[in-house]
Amino acid sequence: MRGFYIVGGYPDREQFKKCLNAVAAAGFEFIEVGIPFSEPVADGPVIASAIHEAVMNGVDIEAIMSDVREMKQKSPSIKATVMTYANIIHGYGEKKFSDDFGDILSGVIIPDLPTRMHSWMTDKGLSIPIIPFVTPVSRDEDIEAVKDTKAPFVYYISIMGVTGSDKKGAVNNKADIAKKLTSKPVVTGFGIRTKEDAERALNATGGFVIGTEVVKRQKDFSEFCKYIEQFR
Known part of the structure; x- marks a missing residue:
């Protein structure tokens, strides 16, 4: 699986919509939309x-998700996911978020919600699958906890740190264990910049998502399209 992360509504709504539709039209499998939050602790x-x-x-949220819905109507095969923080969904209302957007979202990524605490939101009515994280240092019991996930993929964080790090990602048997337990694709994120990085991720886990290098180009549509094209 190949996908890209872009920031919702950035630098403005029209430019966001153009970038959103460009990823979908290029034939990538999923897109990850960041719903902005004032304290983005996982982001560089x-x-x-x-x-x-x-x-x-x-x-x-409503404007971002309206644009995602419009994109899905044009490109129904692409999986749309959102990455945001627990307080955004909790403030909106877990059940309301699911009722309003569950028909267009394949999953939600919540970096400040550990896998063992997913029930804190699902018990409140969040029915959109929460995409679980696995890292090179995940404990066996944490990986075991992802085995019943209904998410479209497992997110493998290949580095210790925030997005956009200069560190090279590490891949070990944790990703393989997660893949065997869940029978779901494993997507590598954090630290992927080049075509070579993406190829290594595809060979190691079968998927990648790129964020920082894409967001750098989100203000320049021509450069944005030129960048994502090399990963087709």
């Missing part, structure tokens, strides 16, 4: 800056 400086700019511009 590039994405954090874009998120803060979007927040200052008054971006809201």
Whole structure:
């Protein structure tokens, strides 16, 4: 599986929509949309800056998801996921979020919600599958906890740190264990910048998602398209 992360509503709504539809039209399997949050703890400086700019511009969930819905109507085969923080969904209402957007979202990524705490939201009515994380240092019991996931894939975080790190990702048997337990694709994220990085991720786990390098180009549509094209 191949996908890209872009920041919702950044740098403005029209540019976001163009980038969103460009990924879908290019034939990639999924897109990850960041719903901006004022305290993005998992994100490095590039994405954090874009998120803060979007927040200052008054971006809201309804506008972002309306644009995602429009994109899905044009490209129904692409899986749409969102990455945001627990307080955003909790503030909106777990059941309301599911009722409003469950028909267009294949999964939600919540980096500040450990797998063992997913029930904290599902018990409140979140029915959209929460995409679980696995890392090179995940404990066996944490990996075991993902085996019944209904998410479209497992997210493998290949580095210790935030998005956009210069560190090279590490892949070990944790990703293989997760794949065997769940029979779901494993997508490698964090630290992927080049075509060579993406090829290594595809060979190691079968999937990749790129964020920082894409968001860097989100203000320049021509450069954005040129960048994603090399990963087709």
